[in-house]
Amino acid sequence: MSEFSLPANSKVGEGKHWTLAQSADFVKSFRIYRWDPANGDNPTLDTFDIDRDHCGPMVLDALIKINDQIDPTLSFRRSCREGVCGSCAMNIDGVNTLACLTPIDSLKKGTSRITPLPHLRVLKDLVPDLSGLYAQYALIEPWLQTDEPPPDRERRQSPKERANLDGSWECILCFCCSTSCPSYWWNQDRYLGPAVLLQAHRWLTDSRDQRTGERLDQLEDPFRLYRCHTIMNCTRTCPKGLNPARAISDTKRMIWERG
Numbered sequence: 001m002s003e004f005s006l007p008a009n010s011k012v013g014e015g016k017h018w019t020l021a022q023s024a025d026f027v028k029s030f031r032i033y034r035w036d037p038a039n040g041d042n043p044t045l046d047t048f049d050i051d052r053d054h055c056g057p058m059v060l061d062a063l064i065k066i067n068d069q070i071d072p073t074l075s076f077r078r079s080c081r082e083g084v085c086g087s088c089a090m091n092i093d094g095v096n097t098l099a100c101l102t103p104i105d106s107l108k109k110g111t112s113r114i115t116p117l118p119h120l121r122v123l124k125d126l127v128p129d130l131s132g133l134y135a136q137y138a139l140i141e142p143w144l145q146t147d148e149p150p151p152d153r154e155r156r157q158s159p160k161e162r163a164n165l166d167g168s169w170e171c172i173l174c175f176c177c178s179t180s181c182p183s184y185w186w187n188q189d190r191y192l193g194p195a196v197l198l199q200a201h202r203w204l205t206d207s208r209d210q211r212t213g214e215r216l217d218q219l220e221d222p223f224r225l226y227r228c229h230t231i232m233n234c235t236r237t238c239p240k241g242l243n244p245a246r247a248i249s250d251t252k253r254m255i256w257e258r259g
Contacts, residue, residue, distance in 0.1 A: 031047050060088050092107070144203075145210060168198055178194050219251060
């Protein structure tokens with residue numbers, strides 16, 4: 001008979017319930033993943049009650065309120081608050097999204113659950129380790145490459161050539177898509193994942209870049225590109241409304257067409 005054991009610190013326990021100091025009419029509760037590597041304890045889910053009458057409309061507003069007024073040890077990333085930087089990506093009620101773009105009113109009734117992006121090593125609380133993802137991003141060399149000398153002005157494109165970049169340049173590298181992809185969960189040491197492949201496609205379709213062949217050579221690998229099985233989780237979860245699955249399919253087409 002087989003026996004299986006869970007990795008250390010994998011069992012999540014029940015944490016502290018932070019109730020309101022005074023009663024309120026409009027209350028929303030959040031169960032938030034907590035783990036501090038410094039104490040060596042297993043992670044917990046702490047519950048925080050928030051008075052909606054004294055809180056901003058977004059989930060990020062609630063997290064900031066908790067950090068400012070209830071528990072200053074709560075750790076999470078945030079920066080722009082406008083859905084531009086991608087810092088506040090996390091899993092909210094089972095969906096990878098941005099806390100700054102998620103209205104509290106859009107959440108399910110009752111207590112909502114907030115955890116880090118799944119299938120990544122957690123540094124602390126809601127802060128995942130993105131070092132592996134950024135290393136994969138560097139692998140595709142995400143910058144313009146050309147043998148032409150720099151022009152006196154900008155490198156020109158026609159309106160049609162510029163339109164080819166739409167749907168890829170808007171990616172903010174929040175990695176909601178990659179961490180929602182089962183293929184990436186299983187092969188993240190070799191499969192580049194939707195976010196990085198979308199960024200790679202952005203340079204493949206740029207008329208100013210002259211390294212299309214070399215970029216395709218780098219991607220033509222059984223794992224780097226072809227672990228995508230068109231599950232479509234990436235497209236469903238993207239908070240910017242992009243379609244990484246289509247970009248990956250188009251990259252495969254480009255490799256096939258060149259022979």
